Each structure stands twice: as C-alpha cells, then as structure tokens.
Amino acid sequence: MANISSIHIIFFLFFITSGIAVSATVFTLHNSCPYTVWPGTLSGNSITLGDGGFQLTPGASVQLTAPTGWSGRFWARTGCNFDSTGRGNCVTGDCGGVLKCRGGGVPPATLAEFTVGSANAGMDFYDVSLVDGYNVKMGIKPQGGSGNCRYAGCVEDINEICPNELRIIDPHTGVIAACKSACAAFNSPEFCCTGAHSSPQTCTPTNYSAMFKNACPSAYSYAYDDASSTFTCTGSNYLITFCP
Numbered sequence: 514m515a516n517i518s519s520i521h522i523i524f525f526l527f528f529i530t531s532g533i534a535v536s537a538t539v540f541t542l543h544n545s546c547p548y549t550v551w552p553g554t555l556s557g558n559s560i561t562l563g564d565g566g567f568q569l570t571p572g573a574s575v576q577l578t579a580p581t582g583w584s585g586r587f588w589a590r591t592g593c594n595f596d597s598t599g600r601g602n603c604v605t606g607d608c609g610g611v612l613k614c615r616g617g618g619v620p621p622a623t624l625a626e627f628t629v630g631s632a633n634a635g636m637d638f639y640d641v642s643l644v645d646g647y648n649v650k651m652g653i654k655p656q657g658g659s660g661n662c663r664y665a666g667c668v669e670d671i672n673e674i675c676p677n678e679l680r681i682i683d684p685h686t687g688v689i690a691a692c693k694s695a696c697a698a699f700n701s702p703e704f705c706c707t708g709a710h711s712s713p714q715t716c717t718p719t720n721y722s723a724m725f726k727n728a729c730p731s732a733y734s735y736a737y738d739d740a741s742s743t744f745t746c747t748g749s750n751y752l753i754t755f756c757p
C-alpha cells in the first residue's frame with residue numbers, strides 16, 4: 514500500500530511540474546543590431562511584460578515569461594533618448610514619450626505578435642507584421658515545442674528599398690529610419706482595408722503591399738494578407754531577434 518501511495522504522489526508531482534512547464538512561455542529578446550534598441554511590449558490583457566519597455570544594447574538579451582493565454586506584441590524603438598525618470602522620445606516606435614510603454618508604439622514599426630496557448634489545444638499563434646510599416650528587421654524562432662513551428666520574420670532591410678513617399682527620415686542623422694505602410698501614407702480605403710474594402714474579398718494586395726511581401730514573404734504585408742503569414746506551435750519558447 515505504501516508503494517502505491519508513493520507512485521501516486523510521484524505521478525501527481527509529475528503532472529503538477531509538467532503543467533507548470535507548459536503553462537508559461539519564455540520569450541528571449543536578443544539585439545543583434547549594431548545599435549541600441551528600446552523594445553516596447555504591449556499586452557492584450559492586464560499582464561505587462563518587461564515593464565512595457567526597456568533598453569537593449571547590441572548583443573544583449575532579456576528573458577520575459579508570459580502565462581498561458583497571454584497575447585501581445587513586441588517591437589523595437591530606435592534613436593531614443595530617455596532621462597533618468599524614463600521620459601524622452603524615440604525616432605521610431607515611440608510610445609508617448611516614456612521608456613515603459615503603457616500603450617502601443619507610433620507606426621511605422623515592425624511587430625512580433627503572439628497569442629500563447631489558451632484555445633485550440635494549447636497552440637501558440639505568432640507572426641511578424643508589417644501592417645503598421647517597418648523599422649527594424651525582426652525574426653521569431655521557436656525553441657522546442659511541437660507542430661509546425663516555423664521561423665517567422667522579416668530579414669530584409671526594407672528601409673533600403675523604401676520608396677520616397679513612404680520614408681521616415683531620422684532628423685538627426687538624415688538616414689531612412691522607417692518605412693510607412695501605404696495605409697499610413699495615403700489613408701485610403703483600398704490600402705487600409707476600410708469602407709468598401711473592409712473584407713478579405715475586397716481588400717486585395719496592392720503594389721505597395723507587394724513590395725513588403727516580396728522583401729519579407731513570411732511577414733504580414735497588409736490587414737488581410739493570406740494565412741501563410743500566421744504560424745503555430747505548441748509548448749514552445751521563442752527567440753525574438755532584432756536584426757537577425
């Protein structure tokens with residue numbers, strides 16, 4: 514009898530610990546850019562990761578742990594200057610002049626978007642989106658996990674090929690800091706998927722979204738881009754690299 518109880522306890526502990534192992538997702542944010550970035554984080558629910566934002570010097574990594582059901586996004590801010598109280602501004606991705614974001618960043622910014630493990634048998638959904646434009650190369654690499662688990666990212670420098678009418682110029686350096694979406698640049702229904710173009714059937718690719726898609730085939734290029742831009746994986750952690 515004592516043996517059976519012990520076995521039950523061991524199984525019980527096994528299920529408890531394996532439950533903990535799959536119920537949290539670890540995001541490792543790594544800066545491979547030759548310049549400092551200030552990642553911003555925005556949660557779709559009340560759990561804020563990394564205080565909403567922090568500095569990440571070249572070569573540095575930070576790990577953030579999200580509970581099951583977390584959804585949110587990460588992006589890079591560039592060209593930031595913050596004082597000791599965390600007030601200041603960024604050339605791209607700025608979130609209201611604070612280091613610790615309490616809302617999203619100003620477009621254009623490349624986004625890494627996640628929903629981790631609640632519905633659909635614990636599956637995670639993730640994508641890299643250029644729907645709000647582009648500022649920095651980003652990649653999402655699943656670590657472990659089961660299922661499709663493919664690399665998602667935008668590893669081409671879109672700033673280099675950004676047409677004049679979409680460019681954001683860094684006022685301090687004069688270099689192209691980001692590339693606007695056609696929606697942000699022209700604010701018209703066909704680019705923004707609004708009005709008569711508010712469904713997947715009526716909002717089709719444009720020559721601008723095609724430019725983003727050609728450079729970064731695995732990233733979302735406009736609001737109703739095809740499902741090939743969303744990836745799934747189960748029970749994984751994720752390496753998010755800036756300038757992979």
Ligand SMILES: *[C@@H]1O[C@H](CO)[C@@H](O)[C@H](O)[C@H]1NC(C)=O
Nearest residue numbers: 675676678719720721722724
């Ligand atoms: C898209 O088409 C418009 C209209 O023909 C043209 O003015 C614009 O330069 C094109 N943009 C790109 C990125 O090809």
